[in-house]
Structure formats: structure tokens, C-alpha cells
Amino acid sequence: MFKVSKSYDPVSSALIDISLHIRKGEFVFITGPSGAGKTTLLKLIYREELPTRGQTLVNRRNIAKLPSRKIPYLRRSMGIVFQDFKLLNNKTIFDNVSFVLKILGVPTAITKKKVYNMLRMVDIHHKMKSFPPQLSGGEQQRVAIARALINDPVLLLADEPTGNLDPELSMEIMRLFEEANQKGTTVIVATHNPSLLRSIKNKRIIGLDRGRVVKYY
Amino acid sequence: MLRTIRYFLQEGWSSLWHNKGPNLLSIAIIVVSLYVLGVFLVLSTNFSQILERWSENIQVNIYLEDNLSEPALLYLEERLGSLPEIGEFVYISKQEALQRFQTLFPSLQTLPAEIGENPFPPSYELNIKKEYQTIDGVRRLARRLEGLDGIKEVSYDLQWVERLSTVIKLLRVIGIFLVGVLVFSAVSTTANVIKLLAYARKDEIDIMKLVGASGWFIKGPFLVEGMLQGFMAGVISLGLLYLSYELVTYYLSLSSNLLFGFLLFAFLPVEYWLGIIGGGTLVGLVGSSISIRKFLRY
Numbered sequence: 001m002f003k004v005s006k007s008y009d010p011v012s013s014a015l016i017d018i019s020l021h022i023r024k025g026e027f028v029f030i031t032g033p034s035g036a037g038k039t040t041l042l043k044l045i046y047r048e049e050l051p052t053r054g055q056t057l058v059n060r061r062n063i064a065k066l067p068s069r070k071i072p073y074l075r076r077s078m079g080i081v082f083q084d085f086k087l088l089n090n091k092t093i094f095d096n097v098s099f100v101l102k103i104l105g106v107p108t109a110i111t112k113k114k115v116y117n118m119l120r121m122v123d124i125h126h127k128m129k130s131f132p133p134q135l136s137g138g139e140q141q142r143v144a145i146a147r148a149l150i151n152d153p154v155l156l157l158a159d160e161p162t163g164n165l166d167p168e169l170s171m172e173i174m175r176l177f178e179e180a181n182q183k184g185t186t187v188i189v190a191t192h193n194p195s196l197l198r199s200i201k202n203k204r205i206i207g208l209d210r211g212r213v214v215k216y217y
Numbered sequence: 218m219l220r221t222i223r224y225f226l227q228e229g230w231s232s233l234w235h236n237k238g239p240n241l242l243s244i245a246i247i248v249v250s251l252y253v254l255g256v257f258l259v260l261s262t263n264f265s266q267i268l269e270r271w272s273e274n275i276q277v278n279i280y281l282e283d284n285l286s287e288p289a290l291l292y293l294e295e296r297l298g299s300l301p302e303i304g305e306f307v308y309i310s311k312q313e314a315l316q317r318f319q320t321l322f323p324s325l326q327t328l329p330a331e332i333g334e335n336p337f338p339p340s341y342e343l344n345i346k347k348e349y350q351t352i353d354g355v356r357r358l359a360r361r362l363e364g365l366d367g368i369k370e371v372s373y374d375l376q377w378v379e380r381l382s383t384v385i386k387l388l389r390v391i392g393i394f395l396v397g398v399l400v401f402s403a404v405s406t407t408a409n410v411i412k413l414l415a416y417a418r419k420d421e422i423d424i425m426k427l428v429g430a431s432g433w434f435i436k437g438p439f440l441v442e443g444m445l446q447g448f449m450a451g452v453i454s455l456g457l458l459y460l461s462y463e464l465v466t467y468y469l470s471l472s473s474n475l476l477f478g479f480l481l482f483a484f485l486p487v488e489y490w491l492g493i494i495g496g497g498t499l500v501g502l503v504g505s506s507i508s509i510r511k512f513l514r515y
Binding site: 046047048068069071072073074075076078080086087088090099100102103105107108147 | 218220221224421423424425426427428429430431432434514515
């Protein structure tokens with residue numbers, strides 16, 4: 001990001017003059033209190049929002065200039081995990097995860113195998129015919145992570161992924177992120193929970209406060 | 218591609234099944250439009266066929282001046298023979314015309330004697346060739362014949378044909394207008410139903426957008442749902458139309474009025490069935506595509 005600002009109204013700005021560089025394969029925490037601009041920053045990366053000023057480059061492409069019809073293709077190269085999981089409640093766990101591969105046109109036989117293996121990796125395969133409302137918060141978040149990782153994304157974004165979970169589950173989730181990072185996925189986790197920072201050895205921390213970068217290492 | 222189409226069909230059908238209420242409303246409105254269209258088509262096609270049959274039997278009579286000389290008659294016959302529209306023609310002399318009158322109206326047999334003369338002019342009965350048996354064609358021929366020497370009057374009985382032609386034109390205009398209004402309301406009803414269904418699934422649509430589903434992938438099932446509504450409406454309306462046709466022809470056959478019995482003798486040809494079902498499917502497709510667009514903005 002280069003000199004990125006984002007304002008929702010003329011009076012206040014969510015992000016002010018943000019310049020940062022995240023390299024391929026890094027594990028980065030975006031920290032800061034509530035309202036610091038963490039979620040807005042992530043939204044700019046997956047093109048849910050457009051910056052008011054500045055440039056956001058993903059893989060050297062200025063995504064603000066991306067035509068609307070190309071946004072789905074950008075998002076297919078990413079995996080996104082949300083605090084509120086954002087699972088499709090009327091579809092089984094299996095269908096929630098396989099949906100991503102269906103979009104990509106992956107043959108059914110390959111989909112079945114990949115999804116089963118992924119659900120096993122996050123230890124939720126025994127509930128694959130269940131529906132999200134039948135699962136606990138931690139289980140739903142594991143499904144969300146499975147969905148985010150199923151298509152081997154180059155970039156994994158997580159917005160407060162452990163916000164609704166207890167400490168033990170939170171560590172489990174971070175372990176899954178670390179595994180993905182070790183396989184080459186760039187991971188960006190937005191969190192206001194300082195205890196999560198200690199769970200990952202090789203990481204960078206970008207601290208935000210009231211829309212500005214206050215820490216950068 | 219096939220996988221994707223199968224996905225669209227499965228999801229579209231599933232949504233149709235699980236949201237029966239609003240979908241039934243949409244189907245009902247499309248059925249009404251197609252039924253009215255079908256009624257107009259049945260009437261229009263049957264009247265057109267009657268018009269075609271009546272036009273085949275158009276006969277033109279030319280009444281001659283009295284006491285035309287033999288050479289004048291021969292010249293006239295030569296001219297009539299040269300006209301491309303005319304097939305066979307038959308000369309009816311004054312005497313023959315009188316005999317025909319006396320045969321048709323026996324109670325008036327003595328009328329000519331009372332008048333003191335034979336009032337019937339000689340004439341020719343002209344048969345018009347099939348390819349020229351149109352209202353405009355006959356009118357043009359009549360104008361040309363009126364210009365020939367020796368001809369007192371040209372007569373052709375197009376009155377009923379012209380009336381029926383006017384009725385058919387009026388039917389078409391009213392039909393187009395009514396059907397247009399109904400199709401518009403069917404399209405908007407479908408659009409509103411699909412919009413309601415999409416609103417109910419807005420969260421789901423947003424999630425699909427976030428995980429990389431393209432506009433078409435999200436839109437597909439809704440378009441299929443709209444098309445299924447229209448297709449089913451087409452089949453239902455065709456069934457209702459046929460039922461109505463059978464009922465009406467049954468009751469008309471019981472009626473002693475030969476004219477009514479004569480009117481409805483054929484249901485719609487097969488290509489019209491496909492048109493009605495296809496039209497219904499198109500209405501559903503248009504309605505759903507109008508409404509789903511706003512949900513697909515990134």
C-alpha cells in the first residue's frame with residue numbers, strides 16, 4: 001500500500017496515509033484497538049472498499065483500477081476468514097467448503113477428495129454432513145478456515161478470527177494459520193488480542209491507531 | 218460448463234420448491250397472460266382460416282348493357298380471357314337469368330310479366346384464380362373491369378369477407394394491447410418475486426461474492442428459477458386453454474346454431490404451443506434478470 005487513505009465521510013477517516021509492504025510468504029499481524037482501521041485495511045486488500053487516495057497493489061496490480069467483473073478472480077486467489085464466520089447456513093459443512101471448488105469448475109471426484117482431506121486437516125470431517133448452526137463457534141471457524149484454504153490461496157486474510165473463541169481454541173486456529181504459512185501462503189491476521197502475537201515465531205507486526213501506522217516491524 | 222449448468226438447475230429448482238408461495242403467485246400471473254394470449258391466438262387463427270376459405274369462393278359478376286352486339290361480346294370475351302386474374306367465365310343471357318330467378322323465387326314467377334319486360338341484364342360469372350383471391354386483388358380487378366366497354370356494373374360479394382377481415386384486425390390490435398399489458402405485469406411480478414427471494418438470500422449472495430463467485434455464477438440459479446416459473450406457467454396455460462377449447466366446442470356442438478358450431482373447429486397448431494411455452498419461459502427469464510442485477514454489484 002502506498003499513501004492510502006480511506007474516508008467514509010468528510011469529517012473522519014478510517015485510514016490516513018498508510019504505506020506498507022508485505023512480502024510473499026510473510027506472516028503479518030495487523031494490531032490495534034477497535035476502530036483503528038484494521039478491518040478497513042483488509043477490505044481494501046480484497047476490494048470490498050476502494051481507497052479515497054493512494055494505491056493498493058496486490059501482486060503488483062493496482063486493484064483499485066480492477067474492473068468489477070475481475071474482482072471475483074482476485075478473491076479466488078485469496079482465502080478470507082471472518083470473525084462471524086460467514087458460512088452458508090442452508091448448506092452442509094461439506095458443501096460450504098466445496099462451494100469454492102465448484103466456482104472454479106473442479107471436477108466432482110477431485111472436489112470430494114480435496115474437501116475431505118481439508119476437513120480432516122482442521123479436524124471437522126466427522127461433522128461434514130452437519131449444518132453450520134449445529135456446530136460450536138470454534139467448529140464453525142475451523143470450517144471457515146477450511147474454506148479459505150481449500151483452493152491453496154496465495155494470500156490468507158483473517159479478520160479477528162479468534163474474536164468469539166476461547167484461548168485454547170484460539171491457539172488451535174493460529175496453529176492452522178502457521179501451517180498454511182509454512183506451505184507458502186502469505187498470512188495477514190487483523191487482531192486486537194495481544195496474546196495471539198506470541199503464538200507465532202516468525203512474524204511481522206503492523207500496529208494501527210486511529211487510522212495511522214504506529215508500529216511497523 | 219455442464220457441471221455449472223447442472224448446479225444452476227439444481228439450485229434453481231431447489232429454490233422454486235422451497236419458496237412455493239411467492240413462486241406460485243408469479244406462475245399464476247404468467248398463466249393469466251399466456252391464457253389470454255392463447256385465447257386471442259385461437260380466435261385469430263380460426264377466423265383467419267375462415268377468411269381464407271371464404272376468399273377462395275369469391276365470385277365476380279359483371280352485368281352487361283342490353284343488346285350488346287355479337288362482335289362487342291366477342292371482343293369483351295377476348296379481353297376477359299387476357300386478364301391473368303380470371304380463370305373460367307360463364308355467359309348468362311337475359312333469358313337464363315330470368316329462368317334462374319323464377320327457379321329461386323317461384324312465388325315471384327309472374328313478376329316480369331307484370332312489369333312487362335325482362336329486367337335481368339346479361340352477365341358473365343367470373344371465377345377468380347386462387348392466387349388472386351385477395352380482397353385487394355379483387356377490388357383492383359373490379360376497377361379494371363368497370364373501365365371496359367359494354368359493362369354496366371361489376372358486382373362482388375366481399376361484404377362478409379371484409380367484415381371478418383376487420384374483426385380479425387381488431388382482434389389482433391386488442392389482443393396485442395391486452396397481451397402487452399398482461400406480459401408487462403407478468404414480467405414485473407416475476408421481477409418482484411425474484412427480488413424478494415434474492416433479498417431473503419442477500420447474506421448468502423454477499424458470502425458467495427466474498428469467496429470469489431462471479432456474477433453469472435450467483436445469477437444462474439435465479440435465472441433458472443425465473444425460467445422454470447415461466448415454463449411451468451406456459452404448460453399450465455396451454456393445458457387450461459385446451460380444456461377451455463374442449464368445453465366450448467362440446468357445448469357449441471350441442472347448440473343448434475350452425476354458425477357457432479362452424480367457428481371453432483381447430484385448436485392451435487403445435488408451433489404455437491412451443492411459442493406459448495417459450496414465451497412463458499422468456500417472460501420468467503426477463504423478469505428474473507431485471508431484478509437480480511442490483512444484487513451483483515461489487
